[in-house]
Amino acid sequence: MGRNQRKFNALDIVLVGMFAALMAIGANVTSFIVIGGVPVTLQPFFATLAGALLGSRLGPVSMIVYTLIGLAGAPVFAGFRGGFSILTSPTFGFILSFIIIAYVIGKMVESKEQPTKMTFFIAAFIGLAINYILGTNYMYFAYQFLASLENMPYGVVWGWMAAPFVKDFILTIFVAMIAPRIYAVIRKSSLHTNPATKKVS
Template sequence: MKLTVKDMVLCALFAALISIGALGSIPLPGGIPFSIQPLLAMLAGAVLGSKRGAISMTLYMFMGVVGLPVFSNGAGGFGYILAPSFGYIIGFIFCAYVTGLIVEKSRANNSKVGMVIAPFAGLMVDYIIGVPYLYMIFNLVMGKAIDVNTALVYGFYPFILLDLLKAALVVVVIFGLLPRLERQGILA
């Protein structure tokens, strides 16, 4: 995939947006903060498409790993890969990709059902990556034995209802904003 200057600007914009979304994170027990970042990862995929959405989230992850303070509460650095929440950051890449891929295919087939399902599927991918990563970090790295239910208590139950509302908001964007952005030539 060859990126145009416009593609690069849009990817950088979403990387910046998700970085800003991390600044307002609210720490919770278990090391997983509440933030608007899942919303932004789903939006990246829905608005930019699968590949550019994934690129923007990869750029965000890379910026944090190299030391820029773009993770929750201004954290950054290579050591952050051992944080319980890093699995969700990896998940943002796949969340954006899956959301974007389903939106692309649904729009090509004029499937409204697919466009509704897209952000919910992307969100679930983030959880499918994030919760096991949290479990692994607690058990293997931090030496704090937790069971699967405790991992869900730390990384799923407190977030799922609000994250489902965020996914519903992305559906509104898909139907309301995407056609306008395409008509204005902002998205290809």
């Protein structure tokens, strides 16, 4: 049975829980820094890592679990927020993007029998693009229709994202560098269950 078809085992549950917890930590460790109403977080870093290491199955599941925990009321969103009120927040698009990021990056890595460092690099930056395109556009339309700020210029919203982008650009390079190493260790440790597993080149 393929990895994407098998049932969840104990290790899967642990990994999903671990990355959901990392997302909660990443949401708040630097969230006291706010630019244009957008908290500066480490979540894109962990969402990218989840996709690269957990794949297109467990990666997005960990992001969904994190989101559901927050919607249930746990203070795991940026600024220690929780509950359904986040659905009307201009930054909710970024939370949604984490699920897509993990899935897309996972698919890209899985598409290669032997993913190279360049595979991780390209996947990580595609994930960053998804995060900013979905999150920033959602924020713009939220200000337009939810906050009734019809005169909010589109360029201003993107301007707010300039400072966080520098941080995320650097962290994306970092995650693209470390992910292949961690992935190789994980693949090597699974050789006893999958003899065809090979190390990242």
